[in-house]
């Protein structure tokens with residue numbers, strides 16, 4: 242069986258180890274592998290966070306993945322799992338166009354077998370399965386540098402944050418009453434949350450719309466509210482309620498507390514209740530519910546900090562910055578796009594619109610791009626854009642990009658001008674560079690994790 246994506250794929254690696262896709266009987270061995278692989282040191286206690294997180298996928302009907310999406314490598318007896326990775330399904334919206342994405346998660350190998358290429362083999366399986374599912378790209382947040390070896394580039398901003406100590410939030414003046422309160426969302430709130438979230442995704446930063454957002458849907462939201470979802474996914478939805486009992490906003494807050502902080506992964510209100518007028522009240526509401534958030538056994542007894550993890554830019558950050566706070570700049574998701582023309586052809590409705598709205602409206606021509614090891618053409622005419630792989634790397638190209646750096650441009654992580662400053666081997670004809678930045682503009686992104 243040579244089709245790495247096939248559920249029945251099985252192969253014997255050097256040393257007799259067996260690579261295959263998991264089935265339900267493998268779950269205890271997979272959890273054992275994760276517990277040891279993520280332990281702080283080889284003889285330390287097992288990592289219960291990793292086990293709990295994996296259980297969410299393997300045993301609790303997670304909408305993004307199940308045991309059949311887990312690639313494993315077993316010992317010669319086919320019993321002990323030595324390496325494993327779960328391939329989640331998720332969707333991002335690129336300028337409003339849904340893009341199916343594969344997200345490898347819980348990448349691990351047993352300490353005794355590291356450096357032998359087991360995870361490299363697992364990634365070959367994961368990439369084959371992701372391509373077979375029709376996913377246009379893969380993304381992962383993880384250990385520095387490692388995934389570059391498997392064709393990934395840092396290309397979507399993630400995880401910027403602001404932390405505010407509870408002590409920085411002023412108490413409610415005795416003469417006032419809170420304009421809002423928080424309550425746990427229920428399934429009947431799902432349409433309201435989706436509408437508020439959609440509004441949040443439409444926000445602008447410095448006049449720029451968000452280019453890439455997570456495609457949150459009712460299935461995932463329902464899963465976060467399911468009473469059986471005691472997994473360690475990052476957040477649960479709350480509603481922000483005004484004095485008349487109306488839902489005027491939403492907040493995604495920590496399901497469980499691991500450290501001294503309460504995480505906030507998403508927050509938004511409707512147009513009648515702008516965040517800046519409500520921040521102190523929302524902060525007090527979050528502090529009030531902190532005792533109700535279960536704390537992991539290793540967490541400090543009390544929470545004392547609000548952790549707003551809302552990406553690189555967020556309209557609430559300037560408000561938070563008027564209080565004592567600490568800030569962390571965004572880092573980035575790794576992204577792999579194996580078939581660049583296929584990706585471009587998927588997003589052409591957005592590209593057509595960008596050109597039509599730009600000074601290049603009416604443009605007719607072909608951009609020949611070389612990624613040094615391969616090439617492609619982008620053909621442009623009014624109402625139509627398409628990309629085709631070319632037979633070779635095109636020495637006569639008008640735009641040259643190292644292969645992975647191209648991904649930064651395609652996803653709007655950096656502009657052509659920025660890339661040319663940092664990469665001498667990004668070489669773009671001066672008349673074409675502005676058109677490339679119209680097609681793939683550098684814009685803010687916000688991808689809330691749907692773990």
Ligand SMILES: CC(C)(COP(=O)(O)OP(=O)(O)OC[C@H]1O[C@@H](n2cnc3c(N)ncnc32)[C@H](O)[C@@H]1OP(=O)(O)O)[C@@H](O)C(=O)NCCC(=O)NCCS
Pocket residue numbers: 278279324347348349350351354355356357358359360361362382383384385386387390
């Ligand atoms: C990170 C981890 C998955 C790597 O597993 P592994 O079995 O060593 O992976 P592989 O042997 O397939 O690695 C492929 C290559 O990367 C190298 N490599 C391994 N760990 C590396 C690291 N941290 N940084 C850079 N390169 C690394 C390997 O030597 C190998 O090199 P080669 O192909 O030139 O021989 C493993 O160390 C682990 O389980 N760590 C703890 C869990 C964890 O942190 N997971 C990642 C969460 S995002």
